[in-house]
Amino acid sequence: MxxxxxxxxxxxxxWHQSLPACVDERRSIELARRLIGPTGAGARELLCEHYAGHGSLHRLFTGLVEPAARRMGDLWAVDDCTEAEVTIGLCRLLSELRQLDGCCARxxxxxxxxxxxxxxxxxxxxxxxxxxxxxxxxxxxxxxxxxxxxxxxxxxxxxxxxxxxxxxxxxxxxxxxxxxxxxxxxxxxxxxxxxxxxxxxxxxxxxxxxxxxxxxxxxxxxxxxxxxxxxxxx
Structure with a gap:
């Protein structure tokens, strides 16, 4: 303790004293649907747009990435996608985030x-x-x-x-x-x-x-x- x-x-x-967790529900739902789509097309554009607008990985994580992960779980809960599609979507999300590595100061x-x-x-x-x-x-x-x-x-x-x-x-x-x-x-x-x-x-x-x-x-x-x-x- x-x-x-x-x-x-x-x-x-x-590190994030002025960075409130402001969730973008509309974009998080849209990102979730793109991630579980056949190709994941358009997910990178949404992530880059959100990051460019806020300039912070913390805001990207809390405002878009984590909510999108939960929205994928919600889609599975109502049978809009399979568990395998959620797993693939999370892998795609992680892969896209790797492209942003190193762009935030430590x-x-x-x-x-x-x-x-x-x-x-x-x-x-x-x-x-x-x-x-x-x-x-x-x-x-x-x-x-x-x-x-x-x-x-x-x-x-x-x-x-x-x-x-x-x-x-x-x-x-x-x-x-x-x-x-x-x-x-x-x-x-x-x-x-x-x-x-x-x-x-x-x-x-x-x-x-x-x-x-x-x-x-x-x-x-x-x-x-x-x-x-x-x-x-x-």
Whole structure:
């Protein structure tokens, strides 16, 4: 908690202190539909237009990218698309975002503070982890992105090196409520072998965007309702 309060939060606030999460619902729905279309045509134009208009990756993430990911989940919920189309859409979205890498200035670093950023083992949607890693890097942290395929593989990572923070993400599109119990075991297992006895665990994903109490149920120290916007649990 002291680490989050004294280092993580101030750095992130400094990075986006004047950047409210203003969601563009019309564009996010349009982007979602383009991403799940046969070719994904037009998605890049929407992303570039939004970025050019706001000049901030944070506003792009919170105002368009994350809402579009949730809209794809909504389209699946009403049978307007398949789960495979949502997964392909998220992959397309991540691919397009890679084209914007390096266009946002980084704030001063935090004396080598490190974060391990992973999707929950078994989670096929990687967008949340990618947004968390990019946001932390922009905020001056040293994020390490990994994609462990099991809880044991994640435990090997946290046992091998000292990390200040572990960020674990679920799908940004689907609620994944049925995975929360297992995520609690994932987090408990990581803590039990961590080289850092004071490891801080932060979770992200649609489940935590919509229900803050879900983070408490899985044993996390904080949650992220938006990329880079972490909230403490008290």
């Amino acid at each position: 002291r680490l989050i309060e004294s280092v993580l939060l101030p750095g992130l606030v400094a 704030v001063a670093g935090h004396a080598g503070r490190s974060a391990l950023v992973v999707p929950q083992p078994g989670e096929s949607h990687m967008l949340g982890a990618a947004l968390d890693a990019e946001s932390l890097w922009q905020a001056g942290w040293l994020p390490q992105s990994e994609y462990p395929d099991s809880d044991e593989a994640l435990q090997t990572l946290v046992a091998a090196r000292h990390y200040d923070v572990l960020c674990v993400s679920l799908s940004p599109s689907f609620r994944r409520s049925h995975r929360l119990e297992r995520l609690a075991r994932t987090i408990a297992g990581a803590r039990s072998v961590s080289k850092n006895p004071d490891l801080v665990v932060v979770v992200s994903g649609r489940a935590f965007h919509e229900e803050r109490a879900a983070a408490r149920r899985v044993g996390a120290d904080g949650s992220s309702r938006w990329a880079s916007r972490f909230e403490l649990l008290h």
